[in-house]
Amino acid sequence: MLSRRSLIKTTLGAGTALGTAALLPAWARSAEQGNLGLPTLTGTQFDLTIDQFPVRLDGRAGLATGINGTLPGPLVRFREGDDITINVTNNLEEDTSIHWHGLLVPFYMDGVPGVAFPGIKPGETFTYRWNLNHSGTYWYHSHSGLQEQLGHYGPLIIDPKSPDPFAYDREYVLVLSDWSFESPHRIFSKLKKMSDSYNYNQRTLPDFLADASDKGLGAALDQRMMWGAMRMSPRDLSDVTGATYTYLINGHATADNWNAIFQPGEKIRLRIINASAMTLFNFRIPGLPMKVVAADGLNLQPVETDEFQIGVAETYDVIVAPETSDTFAMVAESIDRSGQAVATLAPRAGMQASAPALRPVPTLTMADMGMAGHGDMNMSASEDMTGMDHSAMGHGTNAQTSTMDHGAHSMDGGPAPEITRGPGVANVAMMPMSRLDEPGIGLDDQPHRTLSYSQLRSKDANPDLRLPEREIELHLTSNMERYMWSFDGVKFSEVTEPIKFYEGERVRLTMINDTMMPHPIHLHGMFFDLVNGGGHHKPRKHTVIVKPGEKLSIDITANHVGDWAFHCHLLYHMHAGMMQVVSVIGADDAPMHRQMDHDGMDHGDMGKAPPPEPQIGDDMMGHGHGEHDGMTHGEKS
Template sequence: MKHFLTLLLFLTAAHAKVVEYDLEVAEQSWSPGDGVKSVRALTLNGGIPGPTLRFREGDTARIRVHNRLKGEETSIHWHGLLLPNAQDGVPHVTTPPIQPGTTHTFEFPLRHSGTYWYHSHTGLQEQRGVYGSIVIEPKGGEPVKAARDHVVVLSDWTVENPNEVMRTLMRGSEWYALRKNSMQSLTGAIKARALKDFWERERTRMPAMDISDVAYDAFLANGRRSIQLPGKPGERVRLRFINAAASTYFYLESATGPMTIVAADGPAVRPLPIKRLLVGMAETYDVIVTVPPSGQWEVRATAQDGSGHASVLLGSGDLHPAPEIPRPDLYRMDYMMAGMNEMEEGMEMPGMDHSAMSLRGSGHGAMKHGSAAVENPRPLPPYSKLRAPESTAFAASLPRRTIPLRLTGDMERYAWSFNGKTMAEDAVIKIKRGEVLRLEMVNDTMMHHPIHLHGHFFRVLEGQGKDAPLKHTIDVPPMGRRTIEFEADESGDWLFHCHLLYHMHAGMARVFSYEEQGPDHHPHLGEHAHDPLYIMLDGSLQSHLSEGMLTLMNSRNDYFAMWDVGYGDVDETEYEIDLGWKRYFNPNFSTVLGWRFTNMEDEEDRAFAGIQYRLPYLVWSSAQVDSEGELRLGLAKALQITDRFGVFAGVQYDTGSEWEWSLGADYILNKQFSLITQYHSEYGLGGGFSFRF
């Protein structure tokens, strides 16, 4: 029997059609057009996105990836495909990185059909343009027929270098919120009639909320803001949507009326009509639309934060635009926490008091106001309504194990993790071949997280029973929960991570490692377990004083040089310069250790140690003790009055120098500079500019 199976596999492989492609990764100047300036981008075969790779189920793919970059590695991951571990394309974890000037040949059988995609897993190259689409036709043809079949690759585009984007996020800058017109302020809360919500958020120590992290210059469909696709009146058109964005969820809605979902993440699902569809990063959906009798009809992909959209146009004639999607209400916490009702009773977000929150958002697309239910204009994904065409249940005889995972992070510091630990701190989850792993994911953050598992499909458990759909990526909403399960039927090491590119880069990842590789096996994690250092410079130069900090930081540590120099209303310039190390534990607590140089009267250089703790209403408190036995206590608070204008205050008591306080205001000019004025109890009133580099 064994020899017969071997012969059968050999004959099947011998008769499989080998479909070959060549992909060239190169750097060149590129723009999506429509006035967006050209920047140095990474292209595939000269374009963004890369070409669509088309196959038929049962084919063998042979793809040669040529790295034409100068001095830069690259990689290609075949997102959603079930393939041999060594072909998965994650540098170091499964596949060697592709060195500059070299070619790597991938070859693997295509075991299943559907819509998938490919992208770089090296650094932030995905944001720079290294992504493209894959279509695998079923052996027997598509179960739901359509007259036309189009691939639509959605993405987000920034003219800023992605490494600078990451550094901006790490420093907690509000610049992107300002650019997107989503900066929260006191006057904004008043205009939105949400002043109570504003102060409640501050009381619960929550920073200002936002839907997405980055301000983008364009949102693209197949590399353009707007594309025209063939479609005649009365035709059924299959649109294969792929969200290849680095950090943008999209709402899909068609002017033609409800779309019909026929596939999700590749596998077919029972046809599901839907008016508005939220698509997370790395998810794919096949939808069917019917072109109406006359006119040009828009299918719109709107960024979840409301900052822009991409358009797909079908037909010709007068334009029929898709409906506008309301921008998010960032001031009302119940609006933001639509997924909270899906959490188990008693599961709380650390540091939050939910007693005053009335949660009216539903994870299944409805809002309740009193006894009436109305449609939610900003629904979550329709996972509970998706049904597989046939049973996906695993054999009852398989052993089962539950793994709880909390999605954790800090938007201000941009530290993202599972169970409070980054990839660099805790990288591996050991699994046994033949067991069924149930992952219970609870999102302790106010961000959506699209979680992706390499090399396996998982069942989405939303009450569908044996008909649970198969997916490879799932959205876990703010303060919400999701449960998935998969059979450990592969071998080797497989990456599991948040597909928001910058979250993964900050550490929100793990490796599922099969135990059969032996007790001494340790996955080669490469760059995915790095904890890179970023340098920041923040300060002010005013007519009466200068203060600021130079920081070298990673996810948990700040190595800093801080200065405080006063030259107004004093006979001689006074200074304090602190060299130290701050250790971050959570969004509300850090410790500090350092050495202080000073020329203050009756003071001398000394060592110090202390803590920083965030109080309700986002008031920062600090306490330090130094080697001379002196104690220093402080309080500080900043408040945004308008989008660009803010005020700040601080008070400090030192048992040596006693009381010191200041009060000031600043006005944001651009990403690097603000105007500032400040009154200081020792140095008087002055003004100048503050800077951020």
């Protein structure tokens, strides 16, 4: 249903605004329209307007909510170290906001209503101001309701003060997204009634017969009965699929043929941003290797691959160097293989690469149930934990009675905290394990190279080489039948206490995915170091995919005081409750024991030579219980 104001705006704009080119910013137009990847908004002061406007996607007309009348929004580009002012005006009939994803802004400029600020009321203008000392590929989007699904997102690039460490001749921004002509509120309502409403990839009788032929009738029956007992489908890969989604690259469906041009022998930088609401994409360019040089805006030691999985809200920068005058298909295929967006990289404008056929639908395995490994061997690539303070053990994980006391928990060989199955916890991973060596669901059997998190190394040494002082363990939980998503079985609206960090501390956050879906988890306001065996060069990210049945750790330095959102970046999961608040408490307000050199280090020596680099594979599993870190565990807080 359209309001009278929206209907008038749609009617007035239909005659001039339904052309695809008119609805795209210059950077997102195809090469035949003159685009060379140039930005549209540069400088230090920007004016953005949030409004509704008509769009035409894949030959159909719709109504978008977006920025400056384009889908995606304009490319905002500025330089590291500049004083930036962005005026955002709300022309909607409801509140709105803009969150600057991955940017280290003051918390009151982070753009999360109810956490960082009240939001932007209809008719009001809010001014964001900051000065940033980092650079790279980022993006921005609404954090209000379900507006992001309606087109409220756009790319953002911060150019570095110093030259990039890798050379290239031209660049293109690729914004991947999913669009539905259904209202996002209707989509959410259907998911609440039946979580597999959009899953048309369920297993059939021919699948069962194929399993019986391959594994034997008894094994095939046992497997079907096991999945049935859990009331889960091994094809439950995405909640919202190509049944309603049109997948886009820079606002173009495959039929629209977004194309970029190159000259043979050139090096082309592709800045790839997953700005979708619910879709993890597998990105590849058949016949053209990719050199991954940055993740989530920060430079990496280059690694060459042929395909990678990119979670919602992640970004990757890659360099490609075509030597011939062929056309190349840039393919973003949804994780469940229900659809894809294909764009063209070619030597001349207007050329179109052949879209590859969709590949067979992946099937979940025992590992995705959290039953494929030994429960204790869950961080095979983690760093040595010697020197870590395990004395403060207050983390409650009881889904029924927890007061969400997110303190550090035992690492001394005692029993792991258990989570009680309540209405929000349908399953618990029995044997969670590290899956950092795996490229992502559906990519482990590909004939070409696929990227895994274990391959990533930061180009520069991590800025904080201290070992964690404590560990927080957090479970990713769900009840698919009720479409409930949460942390530790508690949805956001029922949380009574935030997760507390203390200014200056080094903390390890370990996440256990008890669900059977991958979750791109995003922490606002700070980068984290992914514990992947990288020693002093762990990849630094702001968003990480936690695979089903996985136990994954990140190390965080709590430098930015304030309240920060922490959530799954699958929009409807966050909307259903998979969100928390991380409060970084200032040193003056910290408990007394934390004001008194609580980590046992001489902070006057922090600028001296770093400790020896841990060897890959070192972890606490190889030490005796109770004394592997040289600390006493008899005293619990």
